[in-house]
Amino acid sequence: MKASTLTGYKIVCHCITGPLLEGTVRERCEYTATGKKPKGASFVPLLGHLKLTELTTAAIRAWHRVLVEQVGTYTANRAKAHLKGVLALAEEDFGVRAPSMPTGLARARHKPRKVILSSADIARLITAAKTDDEAGVYYAFPFLTGTRPSEQLGLLWDDVDFDANVIRIRRVQERDGSFTEMTKTEAGTREIPMGTTLREMLLNWRVRCPRKGKELHRVFPGPGRLQPWPKQRIGGGGPLLYQNFRRRYWEPAFERLGLPYVTPHSARHSFISTLQAQGIEVGLVANIAGHANPTVTLGHYTQAVRDGSVAVEALERAYAGA
Known part of the structure; x- marks a missing residue:
């Protein structure tokens, strides 16, 4: 724990x-x-x-x-x-007899679901990220993997297996930038398959990613400073704190594209909900998301990403077939 x-x-x-x-x-x-x-x-x-x-x-x-x-x-x-x-x-x-828990106690007010981006908005964001060599992979990554921010910032290049085409989630980064060599839960230790888009972005980023000394270390490090002439990076390669990630990479992307602002964690909701909408079975989605129990996936993370017309069209097809 x-x-x-x-x-x-x-x-x-x-x-x-x-x-x-x-x-x-x-x-x-x-x-x-x-x-x-x-x-x-x-x-x-x-x-x-x-x-x-x-x-x-x-x-x-x-x-x-x-x-x-x-x-x-x-x-x-x-x-x-x-x-x-x-x-x-x-x-x-x-071996003692405990009293019964009382019933009918006050319940919490309904917690509103997180606001998530539509599939079209996410597509715009990822398209922009492909041409944003210095920052694009930072804000596209959670939409393509469903990782928690602490898992993203704790990722090392040793965890990215281009041969097996998977990303291995093994640790998290704490708020102070230190590593904890375990995930939020046991199920959080997992492998996430890489799609073509993410693979190309990571290969491109690996060439210019700030090093720790001369070695590749963190996938999402602090950037240091780009010097225009001669063009080289000064510093960088150390931990990127969560608040700096949001201020430097996340928020500017939404402002630049004119997209509704959502939190980094909402990208995880979008990832899970989109997989569900595309018909991927909940057990597999839970496995990729790092949930021990698929009911967590269904109860807390799955949201509608399409409007009601899709459901009506499916109903029409079913009745027409019958």
Whole structure:
């Protein structure tokens, strides 16, 4: 498990045990980071003072209500899911009877799906990327592979196998530019086949890609500086931080082409949804995307990339054939 993932779990579990600082999100974040109590701070007790044998369904309901008021429905429901797992393990390990989880608790408001580009817009973007020798591969890559930004920025040339025509996802880049030699999940370690377009772009990019010393290292490194005369690159080859990737490569491409702005992660949604729309079976799409369970692919990443007329035409063909 990644250290950052474990840290996230610990933060959520603190919402089970408490005590919870009453205040703004910023105040709670500062308290968590520094351990210094704000002046006049007050704390809300949660469940940490109770033994399991003292825990009741009513206490869980009251605890959840406090969390919804203090930190919001989303975090409250995440904490409830963690608590449910904890109670199940306690029953297995200690043979105690855990209370039933309450029903009918507040649900999070419907989370809107990510905005994704149409197939025509993506085609425009990739066409422009083919002629953009210095930046094109940076913003076209996620649309052609479905990778997460951390996977893209963590890619090394050793992971690009032109003989087997695959890209091997083996690590991620953290926010500070360091590598973690594992992916987000076990299923995230995978091979992604290269299409003709991506292969040509990577072969072209390999010639001019900034080196680490004299050796090719990162596929998407920091660019350094191009000196016009004599034409040569100064520096570059080190880590490219995510915020710099967005500012230097991602955002300018959308501004230049006049396309609706979407986030780098939405390219992953577009990739998965387009494969589904083209009739690729969900199991294969999940495998390429790095999902252990195809229901994640269907439930969270698949979106309509065509309008309703396509469905009506398919219906007409089916009835005509019958």
